[in-house]
Amino acid sequence: MTGTPKKVYLDYNATSPIINEIADLYSNGELFFGNPSSIHFAGRHSRSLVNSCRRSLAKFLSAKEENIFFTSGATEANALIINGIVSSGxxxxxxxxxxxxxxxxxxxxxxxxxxxxxxGQIDLENLEHVLQKYSSRVLVSLMFANNETGIIQPIKETADLVHKYNGLIFSDAAQAFGRLSFDINSLGLDFISISAHKFGGPQGVGALISREIVDFNPLYAGGGQERFKRAGTENTQGILGLKIALEKLPKYYNSEEIDKLRIRFEEKLLQKRPDAVIFGDGIERLPNTTCIALPGISSETQVIRLDLEGYAVSAGSACSSGKISPSHVLLSMGVDDKIAKCAIRVSMGPETKWEELEGFLEIWSNF
Known part of the structure; x- marks a missing residue:
């Protein structure tokens, strides 16, 4: 009789395990926060915690404190800037x-x-052609690194091109933040979004960061929080967790070591299955992400069989209600539909061990 298989988590791009210091904080039973908008001592304490995180995040990104707006995560931040900047004119x-x-x-x-x-990178020639058609200012949204393939975009070159035509550029940096070192000023990014749970923080908190003061409307009315850009009581516990994760990043996430692990993993993978396809091979990618296809074996079959063996991987975005369908990312890259239907994503993290990846390869290569 076989026992329960060991659980190996290889889906860090979906969410990362919360770091121990935050888990300890949440489990000690002594958490109490006042409303940050209240003027009494409890409210003032909460406000100081929120502002301390704002300062830490501003310093980390070389941004200004007043240009940081806390949200429930990157999804909300993305909707906030995209819809708000159009409705504001x-x-x-x-x-x-x-x-x-x-x-x-x-x-x-x-x-x-x-x-x-x-x-998998933006077609800059096509972008310039499109920008030339607009007589008024536009916002260009370009994710920093793709959540499925890990492919990193030419952010600086794109920003320079967008600004050449008096446009603004926004980047969903949820996957890049904490894994890649950057600041929004040197890259010329006008806005970015982040999510704490991608780098060891709690789920349900993130931020929209603006390089300069640019007008945009809130998604909804209801309060003056976050300088009238995001109504609703701030998630003080979540924001504090984000700050702790931010402070622990230098020790928690070693990009160089994870990159070495991924390269070794991919080399071994191709030795065992030469017929496998690694998307973005030869292109700069996130240090932790491998998107692979095993021709003839559907994504769903791979994910389910690996799950039964105790390995957590994914196929496509985790924000798709559990549906497994051909990746829109791969199809946009011109990948054949039959191959796209056979792709899965392995995304590693600080806790990933080589022995776990070897175990994965032993099972997966025999499909």
Missing amino acids: TVESVLCTSIEHPSVLDNVPSKNHLKVLPN
């Missing part, structure tokens, strides 16, 4: 690439979806 329209996260794609008309090259 600051821009005429929003453009985005066809490989964006659904929280961006679903907020931008399909006619405004931009082409990407077969390597």
